[in-house]
Amino acid sequence: MTTPPSAPLVTILDDEPQIRLMLAEALEAAGFRTAGFSRATEFEAAMAGLNPDICLVDLGLPDKDGLALVHRLATNLGAAIIIISGRNQVQDKITGLELGADDYIIKPFDPAEVVARARALLRRGRSVPTTKSRIARFAGWSADFDQFLLQPEDGAPTPFSHAEGEVLRLFLEAPNRLITRAQMQELLGGEAGDSFDRAMDVRVSRLRTKLRDDPKNPKLIKTIYGAGYIFLGDVQWQ
Structure with missing residues (x-):
């Protein structure tokens, strides 16, 4: 089944190919479109031509600081941001949320949980306004x-x-x-x-x-x- 071009787009930034594949399969089965990236530089270059609804960002990136990237995305991009990370310290979670992330998921995780949280973020974005105007x-x-x-x-x-x-x-x-x-x-x-x-x-x-x-x-x-x-x-x- 082909995902329609109007479906929400989720970008996946993680340097582990198996995690990108696992997330892409789960999200696409749930009706999302996906685009995967292994490097922050590759991801940032692609943002000029993409308009994602949600960005999944791993903090442990090989080429740039993940938290700094989250801060730039939160400042300059309208998409929701979900951090996916092996860092399970409370301070890392607090810092990520303070820098503008909308959610924080600790590895290892069930892909179904990511799908559920992505859907919840989209519902929040669509349901908060009560006026027709934007x-x-x-x-x-x-x-x-x-x-x-x-x-x-x-x-x-x-x-x-x-x-x-x-x-x-x-x-x-x-x-x-x-x-x-x-x-x-x-x-x-x-x-x-x-x-x-x-x-x-x-x-x-x-x-x-x-x-x-x-x-x-x-x-x-x-x-x-x-x-x-x-x-x-x-x-x-x-």
């Missing part, structure tokens, strides 16, 4: 969730990552309302705990920077200590 306007800014761009009235656009976009959509869909950490965990998925909280804090911090929102006296994204966040302002969807 462009929101607020406080002199526009957020384009098709192109993953923040556009100010007086300057050049700034890209935001898939992970940052999930948080931004939560705020823009519920302006002037408290969004608790428990609600964020429920809507965005992930394991509740310090690693999730730190990942959310990092994403909010990055959004503040991109929105020129002074972290010491924020006007848009207010932290309610011990509770969560409130996005202040009127939002119009187009």
Whole structure:
């Protein structure tokens, strides 16, 4: 059975051929398209012509630092990122999530688990917005969730990552309302705990920077200590 060209594309970056093959077979059987790479340089060169929905990235790459690559992808690419790694230290997981990854899977793993988590990420990306529009306007800014761009009235656009976009959509869909950490965990998925909280804090911090929102006296994204966040302002969807 041929996978249709409209099927979600998953890129697999891992230097072990058997892992790439195992993941490709499982994902394609589940209806995904796949593209595999053994080197970060090869993968980065291919990104100019690809628009993946999900990137699977092994941290133990032979030619570049995997965490640095995850950070670049989270900053410049709209795709969701799942780290697959033999590193099972809690700090590695926390660092990966803080740098912008959406999920972290430790080797060895069952390919069915990867498929399930990929599907969950796509569901999250499609289900969070309740409006039909994909462009929101607020406080002199526009957020384009098709192109993953923040556009100010007086300057050049700034890209935001898939992970940052999930948080931004939560705020823009519920302006002037408290969004608790428990609600964020429920809507965005992930394991509740310090690693999730730190990942959310990092994403909010990055959004503040991109929105020129002074972290010491924020006007848009207010932290309610011990509770969560409130996005202040009127939002119009187009």
